[in-house]
Amino acid sequence: KAVVSTQSTGTKVHELFGPRSYLFARLVGEPVDFLKAPASTWPDNASYQKLKTLAKNLPATNDSAERAVLLGKTVHNKLTKSAQQRQDLIVTVPITRKQIGKRRKSDVF
Numbered sequence: 001k002a003v004v005s006t007q008s009t010g011t012k013v014h015e016l017f018g019p020r021s022y023l024f025a026r027l028v029g030e031p032v033d034f035l036k037a038p039a040s041t042w043p044d045n046a047s048y049q050k051l052k053t054l055a056k057n058l059p060a061t062n063d064s065a066e067r068a069v070l071l072g073k074t075v076h077n078k079l080t081k082s083a084q085q086r087q088d089l090i091v092t093v094p095i096t097r098k099q100i101g102k103r104r105k106s107d108v109f
Contacts, residue, residue: 025051
């Protein structure tokens with residue numbers, strides 16, 4: 001295992017790895033042998049470079065934001081054609097959420 005401290009926290013690199021840490025490398029078919037070498041040598045390793053490039057190019061997603069956008073599109077496109085009804089929903093949803101709180105659907109119905 002690599003035992004390199006991160007400067008800001010004192011955390012060892014091997015402490016950051018868990019059972020699923022190698023999944024990404026396995027999915028793209030890259031070996032992770034470089035992890036056994038000192039971290040200072042990783043930039044010279046082709047597998048490290050490929051994994052680094054792939055990781056940097058992964059799109060970041062915000063599930064909550066995507067759900068909110070999808071809800072807005074659904075309301076806009078399917079639930080109502082009336083501008084007034086859409087506006088009423090936009091105003092009513094936050095008020096209802098405050099009243100209901102973090103309860104689940106099964107708690108409400």
